[in-house]
Amino acid sequence: MAQEVRAPHTGGGPGGPGGPGPGEGQSRRSVVVAMGALLLGMLLAALDQTIVSTALPTIVSELGGMEHLSWVVTAYMLASTAATPLWGKLGDQYGRKRLFQAAIVIFLIGSALCGIAQNMPQLIGFRAIQGLGGGGLMVLSMAIVGDLVSPRERGRYQGLFGAVFGATSVLGPLLGGLFTEHLSWRWVFYVNLPIGIVALFVIAAVLHIPVRATRHRIDYLGTFLIASVATCLVLVASLGGTTWEWGSAQIIGLCVLGAVLLVCFVYVERRAAEPVLPLQLFRIRTFTLVSVISFVVGFAMFGAMTYLPTFLQVVQGVSPTMSGVHMLPMVVGMLLTSTGSGQIVSRTGRWKVFPIAGTAVTALGLLLLHRLTGTSSTWEMSVSFFVFGAGLGLVMQVLVLVVQNAVSYEDLGVATSGATFFRSVGASFGVAVFGTIFTGRLTRNLEDALAGQDLPPGAGPDQLAADPRALAGLPPDLRPAVLDAYATSITDVFLYAAPVVLVAFVVAWFLKEDPLRVSVTAPDPSQTLASNPVERSSYDECARALSVLGSREGRKAVYEKITARAGLDLLPASSWLLLRVRRHGTVEPARLAEATPVPLRVVTEAARQLEERRLVAREGIQLVLTEQGARTAVRLDTAREDSLSELLGDWWGPDRPTDLVKLVEELTAELGGCDAERPRSPEPPRDHQA
Known part of the structure; x- marks a missing residue:
């Protein structure tokens, strides 16, 4: 969790002194190809969080050590959680391209070693190496987006990364099952190698980003x-x-x-000068409560996702591939409610109901999972999985929104990563606790089920607990009792997890529903579905939220709003054009249409309206302001400042940070379209023009 340095942003923001801004000097094609390579890197880290789950029962059967199953997941999570803040700081300090390449190499080395592991301790150690690289892939790929594209386009591209997370949530369990069933569980790790090598070569060839060293006191x-x-x-x-x-x-x-x-x-x-987790955040009641709820959500989500494939493959007897199919209702429920709740909150500003409802539905889902048996129908399992996933989705998106809304701009980035950090720790803790309960219950249940029975060699309780394949050596009359022991051991885990989620339900009632800042928008799935802490600066978080202003639809909405606020009866394009004439002194409509995304027809219609209202006059082919037009432009300028003030809330106060001012200046310039046709006025902009 990188502590913010209140200085002009030099990595993902406006160009620093002597350096080009994001995307400048690069062709559209090179940016798109580089984005493709970054998406491949993100795909590696995202896929590895879900693809392993359906392969775990087979891995345990081959390598032995059911009691160590949880550590295959936990080792990766702990390593990536610990490494994430370091990757972010080191990327700022030494350049993100080299660090991203290093993260890919570390991840690929870990993947190759996992594929050749001969026992569980080796696999667990190699998974930790994988996690070290995975943490870097997550944080650096998102940060490099800010180096490549302007704030106006940042939200769109970061949305692609969110889409990768959504896709891998669905595809991961399916691919894990397919590889395990038709090739080998080792291909769950080997598949990373060709993808990573392609990403390495493309990054080396086409990714050209300026290195602007930002000094950090790394904690x-x-x-x-x-x-x-x-x-x-x-x-x-x-x-x-x-x-x-x-x-x-x-x-x-x-x-x-x-x-x-x-x-x-x-x-x-x-x-610490730049603490990894600033303690002053815990003075904010909302942050502390959200951290508790995040911990519990991670606890329930990853604990259940780790042990459900074991239930499906061992108790229900489905193939690894079909176990991935059976888990789709949970993932679909999570994606639907996560996306829906985030959008509803962003539009209505009302959010408290979602953490309360989400934790309640999650607890209900755990109780439904507890009721599953070896004879449960596919329909019954699907409903239970869907309810559980829907409950998690209701609360995950909203927690990030709530914590962003509760802190000052300076703490925006670190508060976001802080909340997701606690979810990551909760995930590691949950998988471990689920594993302990499962292992302890399984051994006792098997001993009870097989007490006094004449067992064949290699089919004792200890062997059956360590390797589910030993079930094949049991007499047919003993298998139902052993399967029931497995089913009870796994489903009891969900029963014990339900009270923990109910604690989060109680805590959610104590959240104070502060009005939502207009600039706080629904995060992408990379902030809610990932187990790694999200690492973005305050600047990057704000740029992502405000990037909607630079889209074509967003730009039109902005000018409709400021025109109405100024009390004018003008077309949105006319207001835009009037402000451009004020900014540059003169504007040639034909050249303006060539240099901006605004069609010539729209520019011509706007110019005609301004001339009819005597707000501009012609000097040859140039438009210049009239006296009345100058007064009208000032009204529009004031309305624009008021709109931004309303949008940014208390972040846009008298002591607003320099990097936020730069961001707003850059977005405001982009709202008017590309400035390539005319250089910026040499006079320093006044605050209200930001």
Whole structure:
């Protein structure tokens, strides 16, 4: 979580001194090709969060160690969570292209090693290497968008990255099942290699972004300490009651170590120049409550997604591919309600109902999952999966919106990444807790089911718990009892998770529904479906939200609004043209139409209306302001400032940050179209022209 430096943005924002702005000097084709390579990089990280789930039962069967299943997921999550803030800071400091290439290489090395792993400890270690690279792919690909394109286009391109997340949520389980069933589970990891190599070569050839070094005081110690605290928590959750007794010296030692490290973390963060998680955010009640809810959402979401494929493949007896198909209702429910709730909140400004309803529906979904058995119908499972996914979707988008709305502009980026950080830690913790409950229950249930039975060699409770394939060696009359033991062990996990989600339901009632800033808009799926913390600066978050103003529809809406606010009866294009004439002194309509996206017909009609109203006059082929036109343009200019003030709320106060002023200036210039036909006026713009 990068702490904001209140200085002009030099990475993803307006060009710094002596450097070109985003996208300048690059052809449209090179930008599109570079975006394709970035999308491939994002695809690698996004796919790896979902493709492994349906392969896990097969991996465990081949490598053994059902009790270690959770760590295949947790190792990746912990490593990517810890690495994400470092990648963001290092990219600012040393250039994002090289760092992005390094992240791809690390990710590919981890993928290749995962594919050749011979036992579970090896696979878990190699997954951590993968996670280190995956964290970089996530944060740097989104940051490079800001280096390549102007703020006006940023939302559209970042929307593509969100679409990749949505697609991989659906395709990941299916592809994981297909590879596992028809090739080998190892191809779940090998598939990354050709994609990553293509991305590496394309990035090297076509990605040309200026390196503007931004000096950071990187909080290495804080990053190490928070990762260590999270690891201690997860170790206690995954090893307590299984590998070691809860009262054992090892578990007590881990608890004490985690507490000591947490105290050290608080001490370090109080003194860090750029803390990885600024403690002052916890003084904001909304941020603290959202962090708790985010933790619980991550806990439930990734815990369930990890163990549902095991239920489907072992208990229901479906193939890996079909287990991916069976999980689609959950993903569809999540995507539908996540997108829908975000859009509704952005339009209505009302949001409190969604965290409350979302946590309630999620708890209901967990109770429905608990009721599943080996004889449950496909229809019954699909409804349960859909309800669970719909509940998660209702709350995920809204949490990011709420926390962005609660903080000042300076903390916008770090608050967003802070909220998603707690979801990532919750995901790691949830997978570990689910694993502990499942392993403990499975061993006991199998012992009860097989007590006094004459078992064939290699088919004892311990063997059956470690390798589901041992079921094939059981006599037919014993299989139903063993399958029931597996079903009960997995579904009991969902029952124990329901009260945890109800805690979030209670916490959600204490959220205060502050009016939503108009500039806070629904985040893309990369901020809600990913397990990694999102790392964007305040500038990038604001640019993404405001980028809608630069679209053709957005530009028209802006000029309709400021025309009405100024009390004028003009076409939106006429207001636009009048402000351009005021800005440049003179404008030639034909050249203006050539240099901007506005059609000549629209420019001509606007010019005719301005001449008829005597707001402009002709000097040859040039338009110039009349005295009446100058007064009208001032009214429009004031209305534009008022509209921006309303849009940005208290962010646009007297002490507004320099990078926000630059962003608004750049977007305002783009609202008028491309300025290629005439240089900017040399006079420094007044604040109200921003």
